[in-house]
Amino acid sequence: MSDPDNQPHQADPNEPKRWLDYPENVKRVIRWFFISAGIVALLDVVFWKHLFVHKHTLFGFENFPFFYCFYGLGACVILVILAKGLRKFLMRDEDYYDR
Amino acid sequence: MIVESFHPAFILIFGALLLAVLPNRLRQIAQVVIPVFALANFVGLKAGSEPWMTEYLGIDLTFVATGKINILFGWLFHIAAVIAAVYALHVKDRVQTVSGLMYAGAAVGVALAGDFLTLFLFWELLAITSVFQIWARKSKTSGASGIRYLIMHILSGLLMMAGAAFYYVENDGNMAIAQMELGKGMAPWLIFFALGIKSAWPFFHTWLIDSYPESTPTGAVFLSAFTTKAAVCVLAQTFVGTEALIWIGTGMAMFPIFYAVIENDLRRVLGYSMINQIGFMMVGIGIGTDLAVNGALAHAFNDVLFKGLLFMSMGAVLYRTGKMNGSELGGLYKSMPITTIFCIIGAASISAFPLFSGFVSKSMVMSAAGEGGFVFVWLCLLFAAAGVFHHAGIKIPFFAFFAHDSGIRCKEAPLNMLIAMGIAAFFCIFNGSMPDTMLYPMLPHDVPYEPYDATHVITQTQLLFFSALAFVVLMLLKIYPPELKSTNLDVDWFYRKGGKLFYRGADKAFNGINTASANFFLGKVVKNVVNFFESGASRLAVWALTPVWALQGFDAKGREEQRQSLFKQAKRGAFPIGMTAFFAVVLLALLSMIYFFR
Structure with missing residues (x-):
């Protein structure tokens, strides 16, 4: 990497803090996220009894209330827990193949 | 023309x-x-x-x-x-x-x-x-x-x-x-x-997972665009409706996401998510209906652009910081804000957010699988769609640009990189929000498909938000696996480590045979002849390979190392390239035998 502009360096300790550096702001972002997830979930109501929108589905189980919410949440929790378990079998040191 | x-x-x-x-x-x-x-x-x-x-x-x-x-x-x-x-x-x-x-x-x-x-x-x-x-x-x-x-x-x-x-x-x-x-x-x-x-x-x-993260910052961008998609292009002309492809594709969509969650090298994570995306294309070609093939090809088109964009953003990070492990990065949004935005656009596209390109193509394959009555395949693809958001959509931008601040400060990516990312980002949004303008008219079959209906938009948003919710909750509860410096075993173990075991075994066996025969003959003449052939062959190989090493960019010291290792391998009688050539000849011989004695 010959580019003279490539000079990664450590941050100056006196560097002014950014908005996301304050923990209360991170908490705020997370709170907004929870609220918007709740709103997105509530959108499911428009399908109930085909009140507003006729839900175009291919399978019966798709009509189960909040099906996509449960599936997304469940899939990712299972994914992470299984993957974490896989580490026990698969994880080696970084230089494993070089030894 | x-x-x-x-x-x-x-x-x-x-x-x-x-x-x-x-x-x-x-x-x-x-x-x-x-x-x-x-x-x-x-x-x-x-x-x-x-x-x-x-x-x-x-x-x-x-x-x-x-x-x-x-x-x-x-x-x-x-x-x-x-x-x-x-x-x-x-x-x-x-x-x-x-x-x-x-x-x-x-x-x-x-x-x-x-x-x-x-x-x-x-x-x-x-x-x-x-x-x-x-x-x-x-x-x-x-x-x-x-x-x-x-x-x-x-x-x-x-x-x-x-x-x-x-x-x-x-x-x-x-x-x-x-x-x-x-x-x-x-x-x-x-x-x-x-x-x-x-x-x-x-x-x-394994060649993909092994080599893409080893390539140069710009190399991965070239590699991710052409090789696998060239194969998809030919498959779509030769094996449409081959059922085996449905199951191969489902496997490809599923297994890499588990690896991607625990992988630390972020370009390797992208490699895994690439296999996951090709899985969708395989399923589409395997189902073989007009809608499915259209979906597979549209997704291939979009994938080159959004995967290219993600590889470009990670390449820029690697170029500026020299680091690519999630465990060593973080907080780079402060130094590279524009790259961060482009990376998020790529992430939104691969995750199939409405208005981004993955949304208009991935769902074609899903719909085709559903219409074909492949319930299990459909559920797997939905799982994979949630999973890809988890590792490519969230993990890549989060660990590189946010997470905990690594304290690394550098310059924004060079202008030419930003322009290239800008072009790719444009296509991600353009194809995503206006698929009827360029993308759909190019597809081979004339089947109407409308990605933007209320059901699709709402259900996809629900799926993605709740996948993200899982990430946030698991992070807050500290269940989410931390980024660790590590190597995760994959099937290449069999030829990378298994190969070494075989080497050692062969070393012992062949040298044993050597010693035994030396003892048996005891003659100096025989020994001299053996010596001549042994080092003679490696001299010849060194002479032939030196320009190749020079091309590969080894300096004098590197070439000397290569020379030493070649002599060592010659002593063991184990040339990897010679072996490949040998197997190639055996394969061809076998094939011609099968053909003629059939």
Whole structure:
């Protein structure tokens, strides 16, 4: 990497803090996220009894209330827990193949 | 066409030769002008126009086929060539720039090939030109990784060559690329697996995971655009409706996401998510209905652009910081805000957020799977769609640009990289929000599909928000696996570690035999002859390989190391390349025997 502009360096300790550096702001972002997830979930109501929108589905189980919410949440929790378990079998040191 | 009677691929290939000799300033200009000119020239080639054919030794060859699939991939590879060339504008290493543009040319050649002989020639060129993007990294590990990559792709080339030969015999001298059926003769099987290796099917996928993270920051952008998509292009013309592909694709969509969650090297995470995306394409081709094939091809088109964008953003991070592990990065949004935005656009596209490109193509494959009644496949794909958001959509931008601040400060990515990312980002949003303008009209089948209906938008948003919710909750509860410096075992263990065990065993056995025979003969003459042949062969090999090492970019010290290791291997009687050649010969011999004694 010959580019003279490539000079990664450590941050100056006196560097002014950014908005996301304050923990209360991170908490705020997370709170907004929870609220918007709740709103997105509530959108499911428009399908109930085909009140507003006729839900175009291919399978019966798709009509189960909040099906996509449960599936997304469940899939990712299972994914992470299984993957974490896989580490026990698969994880080696970084230089494993070089030894 | 501006250039009549000139194969579009050769504009790029001969243009690449020009890059080798021009002085640096002019080289930079030519590097952009050549692919842009090639693209402008390609605009004139319309689907359904007269193909370019010729007869050679009594075989009808089609250099430029003009089916809708050929033209679609021709467009795609030209666009990718322009983007990658702009992205790599600052690279001064000639080996990389020249081979990169040739590689793009080879991909165009594959896309337009109308017969298996033409296909084979470009297929080999694709393998050979691409490996320099890995070797050019010149790191401790990239040399060996490049060799492993090349072995797999030469194997694919051999299978393709044997397949083409069988195809010629089994089809009475007709070489035209056409729909095939597995089980009807040898040719379909051989070609099927040749394509399988290149499209990174499970058990053949390790070359991708192994080598892409070893390539240069710009190399991964080239690599991610062409090789696997060239295979998808040919599969969509030959094995439509082959049921095996549905299951292969489902496997590809599922298994990599588990690896991606625990992988630390962020470009390797992208490699896994690439296999996951190709899985969707395989399922689409396997189902084989008009909607499914359209979906597979639309997704291939979008994938080149959003995966390219993600690889470009990570390449910029690697270029500026020299680091690529999630455990060492974080907080880079402060130093590279524009790259951060582009990365998020790529992440939103791969995750199929409404208005981004993945949304309009992934769902076509899903709908086709549902309409075909493949409930299990559909549930797996939905799982994979949630999972890909989790690891590519959230993990990549989060650990590189946010997470805990690593304290690393650097400059924003160079201007040429930002422009290249900008072009890709534009296409991600453009194809995502206006698919009827460019993307859908290019697809081969005329089936109406409307991605933006209320059900689809709402359910997809729910799926994604709740996948993100899982990430946030698991993070807050500290259940989410931390990024750790590690290597995760994959099936390449069998030839990387298993191979070493075999080496050691062979070392013991062969040296044992050596000692035993030396004891048996005891004669000095015999010993001298043995010595002569032993070191004679390695001298010859060193003489032949020195220019190759020089090309790979080893300096004098590196060459000396290579020489020592070669002598060591010669003592053990174990040449990896010689072995491959040997196996290739055995394979060919076996094939011809099967054919003649059938």
